[in-house]
Amino acid sequence: MVGRDRWARRDIMNVLPQRRKLPHEVPAWVRAGATYFITICGQPRGFDRFCRQPIAKSLFEAVAFRQRTKCWYVHLLLLMPDHLHALVSFSQEESMAKVISGFKEITAKLAGIHWQRDFFDHRLRSDESFEEKASYIRMNPVRTGLVENPEDWPWQWEPTDGGPGGPALPET
Numbered sequence: 001m002v003g004r005d006r007w008a009r010r011d012i013m014n015v016l017p018q019r020r021k022l023p024h025e026v027p028a029w030v031r032a033g034a035t036y037f038i039t040i041c042g043q044p045r046g047f048d049r050f051c052r053q054p055i056a057k058s059l060f061e062a063v064a065f066r067q068r069t070k071c072w073y074v075h076l077l078l079l080m081p082d083h084l085h086a087l088v089s090f091s092q093e094e095s096m097a098k099v100i101s102g103f104k105e106i107t108a109k110l111a112g113i114h115w116q117r118d119f120f121d122h123r124l125r126s127d128e129s130f131e132e133k134a135s136y137i138r139m140n141p142v143r144t145g146l147v148e149n150p151e152d153w154p155w156q157w158e159p160t161d162g163g164p165g166g167p168a169l170p171e172t
Contacts (some may be wrong), residue, residue: 004166019041034089035075037098037133039120040104042113048081049113058111059084060157062103067159071099075130078137079155080144085137096121134150 042049050056056079057145063074071094075087090096104115138150147153 035124035130035133036088036090037122037124037137038086038088038100040085040086040100041119043116043118044114045082050079050082050084055111055113056155059107059113062107063157064108066103069104073158074157076134076137076154077157078140080140081146085117085140086135087124087137 015116050059059075059079061076066072067074067107070091073088073089077086077088090099100119104113104119107113108115124130138153138156141147141155142150143151
């Protein structure tokens with residue numbers, strides 16, 4: 001009977017929905033320098049792994065380094081205990097998936113972070129306000145009851161070069 005049970009479970013696993021890989025390809029018609037709302041989750045969910053000084057410092061250093069090397073332009077990055085949100089523009093030199101994968105790989109090695117496979121991305125469309133999305137991100141710790149005011153949340157990173165139009169965006 002033990003062997004039969006094992007095969008029965010295997011048959012059930014074959015009919016259960018399987019998580020598919022998200023595409024992350026940017027269509028050719030999307031203008032260069034588009035801004036994306038990105039969410040990357042740690043694994044397993046539910047643990048405070050990011051909002052601790054040594055981990056946050058490593059993440060912010062990796063963000064700043066990749067900003068200086070023009071892999072991307074992060075307009076805003078906010079750490080939550082088990083995930084991060086960001087507004088990011090990407091260079092046309094490398095794919096979004098490759099840039100995010102490189103960030104996850106280096107931070108996994110340097111800070112021992114375990115990331116979930118893949119990430120969520122949403123391109124801001126013309127009818128979506130950059131400021132509305134930024135406000136949504138900043139309000140995340142308030143909505144979850146971690147702070148009363150978004151200004152009180154210490155785990156956010158913003159560029160010091162004056163904002164949009166930064167180093168990863170193509171020259172126009």
